[in-house]
Amino acid sequence: MMVDGSLPRRAAALRAAMLAGCMAAAAALSIGVDAFAQPAAALSEAPGRKAVQPDDIMGLTDVTGAEISPDGRHVLYVTQPTIATSRPTRSEIWIVASDGKSPARRLTRASMLDGSPQWSPDGRTIAFLSNRPDTGAPGTPGDGTLPVPTGSDQTDPSGELRTDTAARPASSRQLWLVSADGSGERRLTDLDRDIGRFRWSPDGRSIAFLAPDAPSESAKADRAAKRDGIIEDAPRNLSRLWVFDLASRDARRLAVADRDITDLSWSPDGRRLAVRAAPTTGLNDLFYHSELLILDAKSGAVERKLFDTVFSTASWSPDGSQVAFTAPGEGTIGIRAFVADVDNGAARELGTTLDGTIRQLEWSRDNRKLLARVVVHSRDVLFSADAVTGLFRPLVKFGGRIGAFAEAHDGSIAIAGSQPDRAADVWVYRGGKLRRLTELNPQMREWRLGKVEEVSWASSRDGRPIYGVLITPPAYRAGIPVKTVVLAHGGPHETWTAAWQGSWIDWGQMLASHGYAVLLPNPRGSAGQGNEFARAVKDGWGTNDYQDVADGVDMLVARKIADPSRLGIGGWSYGGFMSAWAVTHDTRFKAAIVGAALTDQVSAAVSTDTPDFITAYFGVPPSGNARMDASSPLRMIDRVTTPVLVLHGQEDRRVPITQGLGFYRGLRLLGKEAMMVSYPREPHRIVEPQHQTDIQRRVLTWFDDHL
Numbered sequence: 197m198m199v200d201g202s203l204p205r206r207a208a209a210l211r212a213a214m215l216a217g218c219m220a221a222a223a224a225l226s227i228g229v230d231a232f233a234q235p236a237a238a239l240s241e242a243p244g245r246k247a248v249q250p251d252d253i254m255g256l257t258d259v260t261g262a263e264i265s266p267d268g269r270h271v272l273y274v275t276q277p278t279i280a281t282s283r284p285t286r287s288e289i290w291i292v293a294s295d296g297k298s299p300a301r302r303l304t305r306a307s308m309l310d311g312s313p314q315w316s317p318d319g320r321t322i323a324f325l326s327n328r329p330d331t332g333a334p335g336t337p338g339d340g341t342l343p344v345p346t347g348s349d350q351t352d353p354s355g356e357l358r359t360d361t362a363a364r365p366a367s368s369r370q371l372w373l374v375s376a377d378g379s380g381e382r383r384l385t386d387l388d389r390d391i392g393r394f395r396w397s398p399d400g401r402s403i404a405f406l407a408p409d410a411p412s413e414s415a416k417a418d419r420a421a422k423r424d425g426i427i428e429d430a431p432r433n434l435s436r437l438w439v440f441d442l443a444s445r446d447a448r449r450l451a452v453a454d455r456d457i458t459d460l461s462w463s464p465d466g467r468r469l470a471v472r473a474a475p476t477t478g479l480n481d482l483f484y485h486s487e488l489l490i491l492d493a494k495s496g497a498v499e500r501k502l503f504d505t506v507f508s509t510a511s512w513s514p515d516g517s518q519v520a521f522t523a524p525g526e527g528t529i530g531i532r533a534f535v536a537d538v539d540n541g542a543a544r545e546l547g548t549t550l551d552g553t554i555r556q557l558e559w560s561r562d563n564r565k566l567l568a569r570v571v572v573h574s575r576d577v578l579f580s581a582d583a584v585t586g587l588f589r590p591l592v593k594f595g596g597r598i599g600a601f602a603e604a605h606d607g608s609i610a611i612a613g614s615q616p617d618r619a620a621d622v623w624v625y626r627g628g629k630l631r632r633l634t635e636l637n638p639q640m641r642e643w644r645l646g647k648v649e650e651v652s653w654a655s656s657r658d659g660r661p662i663y664g665v666l667i668t669p670p671a672y673r674a675g676i677p678v679k680t681v682v683l684a685h686g687g688p689h690e691t692w693t694a695a696w697q698g699s700w701i702d703w704g705q706m707l708a709s710h711g712y713a714v715l716l717p718n719p720r721g722s723a724g725q726g727n728e729f730a731r732a733v734k735d736g737w738g739t740n741d742y743q744d745v746a747d748g749v750d751m752l753v754a755r756k757i758a759d760p761s762r763l764g765i766g767g768w769s770y771g772g773f774m775s776a777w778a779v780t781h782d783t784r785f786k787a788a789i790v791g792a793a794l795t796d797q798v799s800a801a802v803s804t805d806t807p808d809f810i811t812a813y814f815g816v817p818p819s820g821n822a823r824m825d826a827s828s829p830l831r832m833i834d835r836v837t838t839p840v841l842v843l844h845g846q847e848d849r850r851v852p853i854t855q856g857l858g859f860y861r862g863l864r865l866l867g868k869e870a871m872m873v874s875y876p877r878e879p880h881r882i883v884e885p886q887h888q889t890d891i892q893r894r895v896l897t898w899f900d901d902h903l
Contacts, residue, residue, distance in 0.1 A: 250892035268604030280699035450496030530727030646708025684767035688721035700888035719744030787902035797824035845878030
């Protein structure tokens with residue numbers, strides 16, 4: 197941790213702030229959709245409600261996934277105790293009736309990481325992943341358990357999977373089964389390494405899953421002797437495709453030479469598998485060099501490379517003749533959606549004129565209909581799309597952020613997501629109506645929340661409409677300007693939505709609850725207005741995009757919402773870049789928070805774990821150096837007059853900590869007011885709860901001190 201010791205007043209305030217707050221208890225129960233249907237504005241102004249503290253945010257229960265049963269009668273979902281974290285300390289699988297007439301119940305019994313539940317095709321059994329401690333080797337044939345053959349912890353030349361039970365650590369994720377009524381939990385696999393994604397075969401007789409090969413004896417010896425130097429970008433620990441036969445309890449490997457398999461899907465007849473495959477396990481290859489391959493499900497032979505670079509695996513049409521998927525836009529900027537013929541490889545793009553960004557594309561119940569999750573301006577909408585005409589029709593205007601959805605045979609759709617006054621819940625859409633099935637965070641009814649609304653303004657550059665989200669503080673009175681913070685999102689190809697804004701990385705409702713107006717803009721470069729809009733920052737971060745942000749601030753000042761003498765700005769990742777850019781180009785802000793920010797694009801391009809990301813916008817060094825330098829706040833730190841708080845994870849490989857250190861130390865060398873806090877062990881997305889809490893407390897204290 198690095199702190200500017202010349203700021204005793206702020207340090208004292210920070211210590212006081214860190215003593216505040218109490219951990220809110222998370223709960224899970226099922227209610228009808230209208231039971232607590234007060235609007236957020238009414239809730240926020242009710243007397244006696246409490247201001248939202250960082251510990252309250254940390255006490256929120258999050259939801260991931262929504263898997264509806266084939267008959268549409270039940271929905272599976274997974275809860276975790278910390279919202280928006282990528283490494284929860286535990287997760288639990290729950291099941292709830294889709295008619296909302298009975299309370300949700302916890303399906304699994306362990307208190308570790310249970311997740312990724314999937315219904316069997318007949319809806320009687322659920323497969324899931326768990327890292328629960330070993331309770332003994334899987335049972336013998338005839339007792340209902342389904343073991344993998346045990347042996348020498350090697351993959352023999354025939355491809356049969358061998359495992360050593362004693363060698364497997366308790367923390368590895370294994371496949372388990374449980375009946376839909378919660379009985380008969382049993383482990384299927386017994387590997388010494390994690391299982392990744394998996395899928396039931398259409399006939400329910402097999403499960404295909406992903407797992408790396410076992411390390412060789414020589415590799416184990418090298419690791420034990422610390423002969424463990426790593427050749428950067430070399431293939432290692434490749435994830436392989438296996439097919440587990442439930443009757444024989446045998447697993448066979450379908451090897452794809454020199455490829456890391458990251459996702460898979462079965463054809464409806466079970467004869468083929470579509471896989472997403474990359475040359476290495478590196479994140480750069482996952483994002484920008486993943487192919488879509490069609491395999492023979494019996495031999496594993498590659499029948500066809502269907503597409504060069506994809507973001508998702510294939511969703512098969514019911515007749516198995518076509519697949520739908522998403523892929524990078526031109527120059528890997530943006531997202532495109534395609535439908536391709538499996539046999540001849542002919543692909544056609546969908547949604548080219550759609551005023552939005554397609555995030556997910558799934559085939560529906562007939563060969564012509566697809567479901568698409570689309571961010572439109574600042575809202576998530578579920579569309580029905582015609583695979584032949586390409587026509588998109590809004591189906592579910594959710595009024596929040598859709599995290600996941602799944603469709604049953606009867607057309608019912610389960611949705612997991614958030615709304616402005618609901619951090620995480622599960623809904624079902626049926627017969628044209630949306631019904632909420634859970635209330636995972638009832639304590640939120642006691643919080644003083646800000647009013648959330650979608651706003652827009654005209655660009656001063658070309659008149660184009662720019663969209664964003666505005667949160668006004670509780671009991672806000674129109675016409676009386678208040679202290680205001682601009683929060684910039686990551687990406688740049690990301691979007692703020694009119695949904696719940698509260699986590700370690702989203703500070704909107706916490707700030708609003710403490711009297712701030714908060715603007716969350718979606719400037720050029722964002723998702724939500726098509727790929728041309730996303731590409732508008734190519735060759736120049738901080739130019740077109742920041743002007744859109746500044747125009748939004750001017751709009752709030754003109755509407756007498758924002759007090760121009762009390763403005764702050766902050767963000768994480770690309771949002772941190774935008775904050776750093778703002779203070780090097782604009783003197784209106786009185787406080788700034790620069791979180792995990794790219795501040796020097798040339799050095800970032802050659803040190804990040806995703807070099808294709810930066811070079812897609814600027815070109816490769818040295819030809820792109822001039823453009824990178826022109827978009828590097830570090831080159832302009834002499835202009836800064838704003839107090840800056842820099843936050844960064846010490847193990848960040850996406851945006852190496854030298855990016856934050858360079859900006860901080862440059863400011864200090866020039867005698868400017870700055871503080872930096874670095875977090876040990878943390879990657880780009882902060883994962884440890886104590887650090888997540890600390891970030892929120894420092895954010896609130898920094899803005900309170902200066903605004």
